[in-house]
């Protein structure tokens with residue numbers, strides 16, 4: 095689990111983990127309304143930058159503007175692309191019954207939860223692997239990403255250098 | 263008496279001048295003095311910057327929190343630019359793997375008091391978004407070099423991008439094209455060095471690529487071209503275009519001609535003794551991009567250079583009229 099704070103938003107603690115070989119996708123989808131974290135299907139995620147730049151956007155919106163969805167957790171799914179269509183983004187980046195790999199993110203304001211790692215592992219039936227670009231690139235779908243990249247101008251910028259070269 | 267901060271390059275010059283009481287004995291010294299006058303101009307700008315921006319820097323500090331220490335490096339008509347060593351969002355575990363040189367640019371468009379606050383907010387948002395959009399589009403064009411965008415808060419007018427360039431050796435300033443050319447015209451160096459020729463050709467190529475893809479820069483001065491040194495070859499300077507605050511998509515020869523004219527004027531005004539050759543090399547690089555595009559490219563190039571000449575003539579008329 096990666097635990098960090100964004101320098102500009104010291105009141106928020108961000109925790110994120112990558113899980114592969116998820117077996118309980120169906121249950122997770124059923125219960126999604128009660129899960130206090132963001133669950134992101136990694137099919138379209140090939141870099142840590144993608145996740146964290148979206149978290150940055152969420153916090154900027156949360157602090158200076160107004161979030162457009164009902165919680166910080168759902169807002170993260172919206173902020174993963176420049177597209178502001180909520181339904182489309184949930185479909186693209188949210189989990190579904192067949193989700194095999196996902197990133198789970200918790201954003202807590204003025205709160206510390208020392209049991210998060212345990213909670214993540216209790217919730218997800220799968221295998222935790224280190225959240226890094228190498229692992230994400232192994233499990234993402236490059237073809238699908240290439241497709242959305244053409245319609246998502248911000249995204250290519252946040253990919254790590256060697257990867258963005260691939261797309262230029 | 264104004265206190266001169268010796269950390270600012272312009273002021274350092276002025277202080278040195280005071281100590282040495284330089285007298286004018288030769289042309290070389292005269293040139294030096296002229297440069298010093300330029301520096302003095304810079305000092306005045308610096309003083310105005312520091313007066314104007316205490317309030318603004320405070321605003322930025324509040325926004326960024328003490329966790330993001332910043333150093334102001336420039337104030338233009340529209341924006342203040344800072345550098346920082348703090349990445350806006352990546353955890354340390356990640357940055358240490360992908361960024362060896364951790365330095366970032368924060369470009370801030372402050373609120374303008376003379377505008378209605380609502381209009382001002384919307385304008386700021388619009389301009390920040392527009393610069394970000396154009397940067398991301400250009401970033402995807404093969405061969406074109408622009409800074410990578412890292413983060414954006416359009417509502418508050420903030421853009422974060424990667425820092426490009428370095429300090430030139432022997433206190434010759436930041437590695438933009440202007441200072442680079444200064445460097446080669448001082449200390450007994452050859453202003454027509456092969457490296458200068460190659461670099462200007464590559465600058466021309468960048469502008470050619472930009473225009474071929476139907477983008478215009480809008481403020482193409484020699485400070486808006488940053489040279490990044492190839493880490494494997496110290497004489498290989500890779501030009502990058504920055505500052506797309508006035509950039510736009512355009513297929514009009516007029517806009518492109520004006521871009522070329524603005525850069526030509528910039529070179530003439532700062533490096534007049536060598537500007538003929540310099541501009542020739544720039545145009546060579548520019549043309550090479552179009553010539554690679556076959557008949558269509560050559561045709562477009564002809565139209566464009568024709569318009570460039572027209573713009574130049576217009577400029578000359580204007581300056582003769584005063």
Ligand SMILES: Nc1ncnc2c1ncn2[C@@H]1O[C@H](COP(=O)(O)OP(=O)(O)OP(=O)(O)O)[C@@H](O)[C@H]1O
Pocket residue numbers: 335336337338339340341342343367369409423424425426427436438481485486488504505506507
């Ligand atoms: N990505 C970058 N890397 C390094 N330096 C940069 C970068 N972006 C901006 N700078 C520095 O900051 C200065 C001002 O930036 P920029 O030109 O984008 O702002 P501006 O307010 O539009 O300036 P101006 O109005 O003077 O043209 C540049 O001349 C350059 O020295």
Ligand SMILES: [Mg+2]
Pocket residue numbers: 338485486505
């Ligand atoms: Mg500029």
